[in-house]
Amino acid sequence: MRRAFSLMLFLSLLQGALAWAALGSAPSNFGAATTQSRQASRLAASSTGTGADAVYTVTQSTLDSGTVVREYSDANGTVFAVSWKGPTLPDLRTLLGDKFTAMTSNAARRPKAGHSQLAVNQSDVVIVSNGHMRAYAGQAWIPGALPAGFDTGSIE
Amino acid sequence: MKFSCLAGAMLCLVLAACGGGGSSASGTAATTTLATPAPVISISASPTATTSGQVITLSWSVSNPPSSGCTASGAWSGAVASSGTQTVTAGEAGSASYTLSCGGVSNSAVVTVSTPPPSPTVSLTLAPASITTAQTSTLSWSSANATSCTASGAWSGSKATAGSATITPTAAGNFTYSLSCSGDGGTASGSAVLSVTAALNNSTAILVDSGPSGVNGVINVPYVSVTVCRPGTSTCQTIDHVLLDTGSYGLRLLTSQLDSTLALPAVATASGEDAGACGKFISGYTWGAVRQADVRIADEVASGISIQVIGDSGASYTSTPSSCSSAGANIGTLSALGAKGILGVGMFRQDCGASCANAAISGVYYACASGSCAPDAMPLARQIGNPVAAFASNNNGLLITMPAVGTAGLTSVNGTLIFGVNTQSNNTIAGETLYQANGSGDFTTTYKGKAYSASFIDSGSNGYFFPDSSIRQCSGGDFYCPASPLSLSAVNTAADGSASGTIGFNVVNMVSLDSTITAAQVGGTVGSSTSSGTYFDWGMPFFYGRRVFVVLEGASVAGKTGPYWAY
Numbered sequence: 001m002r003r004a005f006s007l008m009l010f011l012s013l014l015q016g017a018l019a020w021a022a023l024g025s026a027p028s029n030f031g032a033a034t035t036q037s038r039q040a041s042r043l044a045a046s047s048t049g050t051g052a053d054a055v056y057t058v059t060q061s062t063l064d065s066g067t068v069v070r071e072y073s074d075a076n077g078t079v080f081a082v083s084w085k086g087p088t089l090p091d092l093r094t095l096l097g098d099k100f101t102a103m104t105s106n107a108a109r110r111p112k113a114g115h116s117q118l119a120v121n122q123s124d125v126v127i128v129s130n131g132h133m134r135a136y137a138g139q140a141w142i143p144g145a146l147p148a149g150f151d152t153g154s155i156e
Numbered sequence: 157m158k159f160s161c162l163a164g165a166m167l168c169l170v171l172a173a174c175g176g177g178g179s180s181a182s183g184t185a186a187t188t189t190l191a192t193p194a195p196v197i198s199i200s201a202s203p204t205a206t207t208s209g210q211v212i213t214l215s216w217s218v219s220n221p222p223s224s225g226c227t228a229s230g231a232w233s234g235a236v237a238s239s240g241t242q243t244v245t246a247g248e249a250g251s252a253s254y255t256l257s258c259g260g261v262s263n264s265a266v267v268t269v270s271t272p273p274p275s276p277t278v279s280l281t282l283a284p285a286s287i288t289t290a291q292t293s294t295l296s297w298s299s300a301n302a303t304s305c306t307a308s309g310a311w312s313g314s315k316a317t318a319g320s321a322t323i324t325p326t327a328a329g330n331f332t333y334s335l336s337c338s339g340d341g342g343t344a345s346g347s348a349v350l351s352v353t354a355a356l357n358n359s360t361a362i363l364v365d366s367g368p369s370g371v372n373g374v375i376n377v378p379y380v381s382v383t384v385c386r387p388g389t390s391t392c393q394t395i396d397h398v399l400l401d402t403g404s405y406g407l408r409l410l411t412s413q414l415d416s417t418l419a420l421p422a423v424a425t426a427s428g429e430d431a432g433a434c435g436k437f438i439s440g441y442t443w444g445a446v447r448q449a450d451v452r453i454a455d456e457v458a459s460g461i462s463i464q465v466i467g468d469s470g471a472s473y474t475s476t477p478s479s480c481s482s483a484g485a486n487i488g489t490l491s492a493l494g495a496k497g498i499l500g501v502g503m504f505r506q507d508c509g510a511s512c513a514n515a516a517i518s519g520v521y522y523a524c525a526s527g528s529c530a531p532d533a534m535p536l537a538r539q540i541g542n543p544v545a546a547f548a549s550n551n552n553g554l555l556i557t558m559p560a561v562g563t564a565g566l567t568s569v570n571g572t573l574i575f576g577v578n579t580q581s582n583n584t585i586a587g588e589t590l591y592q593a594n595g596s597g598d599f600t601t602t603y604k605g606k607a608y609s610a611s612f613i614d615s616g617s618n619g620y621f622f623p624d625s626s627i628r629q630c631s632g633g634d635f636y637c638p639a640s641p642l643s644l645s646a647v648n649t650a651a652d653g654s655a656s657g658t659i660g661f662n663v664v665n666m667v668s669l670d671s672t673i674t675a676a677q678v679g680g681t682v683g684s685s686t687s688s689g690t691y692f693d694w695g696m697p698f699f700y701g702r703r704v705f706v707v708l709e710g711a712s713v714a715g716k717t718g719p720y721w722a723y
Binding site: 063064065066087088089090091092093094100103104118119121126128129130131132133134135136137139152153154155156 | 403404405435436437438439440478479481482483484485500502504507508509511512515517518519520596597598610612614616621633634680681682683687688689690691693
């Protein structure tokens with residue numbers, strides 16, 4: 001399903017503490033752990049053509065390593081999906097919130113474990129992490145929290 | 157007085173005193189020498205034809221020599237005895253008259269002197285003049301004014317007057333290549349000396365097996381042995397079963413596998429504190445110290461490079477920063493890693509690069525003191541570095557060769573890791589195609605009509621990892637368990653579009669493999685079927701039956717600058 005996005009773009013430069021959202025929670029604050037300036041864009045998108053509107057906000061942060069983190073939050077401000085792409089891995093504990101343990105426990109019980117791919121596909125969370133050192137990418141979302149009509153294939 | 161000689165090369169003999177007697181001088185002389193016989197001069201030259209610079213022998217005798225003696229003139233000079241021989245050197249081209257005058261009587265020997273043929277010249281060059289036994293040199297030679305050449309010394313036989321030859325040494329030593337070339341102008345000789353030193357052993361074995369003791373259930377994990385030494389000393393230890401990983405950069409060793417006597421020195425961050433490092437892999441993290449070591453594999457040595465000592469027990473590194481453990485599971489144990497360490501030999505020279513040198517990037521390098529660590533900048537030279545880039549030679553990349561593995565799999569496989577690309581006879585790109593990677597170390601794989609622009613070749617991934625919801629997954633996910641072996645194909649395209657090619661590959665049922673199989677054509681999912689992944693991970697099975705070259709970033713080989721793969 002393709003949809004047309006109507007975008008409202010807000011650019012702001014945040015100095016100091018950056019608000020990163022935790023998956024499944026309200027936006028959280030990384031506090032003093034990150035002190036670099038970052039650029040954030042906020043996009044409000046709505047789907048058209050199907051009659052079902054999906055309204056959500058995307059917060060984009062560029063870490064000083066160059067890694068881009070996107071967080072998708074619904075109308076209530078709850079983050080339902082996150083993604084990352086770039087030369088360093090972001091703090092997944094903060095980014096995934098209480099779903100972080102799903103990733104670590106899944107990795108521990110994998111048979112014939114590999115070293116470059118990680119896929120968690122549970123009813124409460126989907127986590128996809130892949131790439132290699134200096135080029136990481138991943139996505140995570142909560143299937144039950146997706147806005148109606150949201151296509152996870154559209155997560156950048 | 158000029159004489160005309162009918163045959164220029166012949167001796168000209170004129171008896172002036174008896175020659176007609178018409179001159180007034182002769183008449184006068186005749187009136188005064190009635191009682192004395194006129195001198196009779198006989199002079200000859202040998203040879204009568206020669207070239208400039210050659211020796212001519214003059215022989216003469218005078219009958220009835222006058223008391224005033226005889227004088228040489230023409231092409232020679234001075235007073236000479238009434239008989240004798242003398243050698244002279246032929247002068248410029250032309251007709252040379254050697255005249256002898258005795259008491260008013262003269263006679264000459266005439267020699268025809270021609271220009272000599274030019275002397276031959278010969279030159280030899282060796283490029284390069286100094287090689288190892290694993291290299292070749294090109295011997296080029298040329299000559300002038302020569303019609304034939306003969307080799308001697310380290311080569312032999314008749315040679316063309318110009319040419320070149322490839323020299324493949326069979327032993328170390330100094331070898332003199334001499335060449336003697338002859339022509340009408342003589343013979344010239346030249347030589348060149350080739351210095352051959354014993355080649356470094358630039359290769360080491362790769363073993364795919366069931367892993368070190370204490371590890372279970374590994375598949376498609378390529379292991380190598382690595383020797384680490386305290387810098388500048390012979391205090392060394394060889395670690396076996398280190399994972400060979402083209403998807404990471406730098407050497408990471410479990411502290412539990414290192415002898416305490418190694419006592420590798422700590423490395424400091426930009427701020428001067430003990431450096432801690434976090435290695436982040438998709439499956440988890442490794443936390444530990446940055447320490448300095450000489451790293452040796454085969455005869456190649458990376459001197460004084462930074463490595464990670466995973467789980468280092470030093471007081472500075474006792475607590476794992478949360479921004480490191482936030483990468484997921486701790487894989488810094490023998491059982492979790494499935495290896496005693498990771499040898500990262502991918503296309504980049506450091507594990508982080510310029511961004512970590514410029515700023516304190518969270519989650520990579522830390523300044524540690526008394527168990528408390530904070531992110532810090534790390535100069536490039538002190539970052540955990542790809543050992544290949546730090547070798548003194550064969551440092552532009554590597555070649556991995558592995559035997560083929562069929563759909564039934566194998567219980568163990570032996571391959572070869574060869575350092576350098578196009579530096580020795582055993583690491584030359586032959587029929588392989590060059591696939592440029594982008595700045596992230598990726599290229600594009602197109603599979604079932606979809607292009608995955610962040611695809612890569614990774615010996616540290618133990619399968620082909622790609623999205624295909626039509627292939628049945630094994631229970632528990634991750635790997636594919638098709639009912640029968642699948643024959644699939646994909647197209648890889650260089651990041652700069654300069655090359656593309658189709659790869660055929662198999663995926664077999666992971667679960668139905670015999671438990672003793674450690675090398676197999678297995679694959680797995682890269683994530684949810686509804687995600688928009690951009691990765692096709694060509695893991696270890698890709699290497700089976702191939703020669704895969706890795707050329708480091710910035711290295712120029714075969715007319716192309718890395719990072720690139722060739723296979």
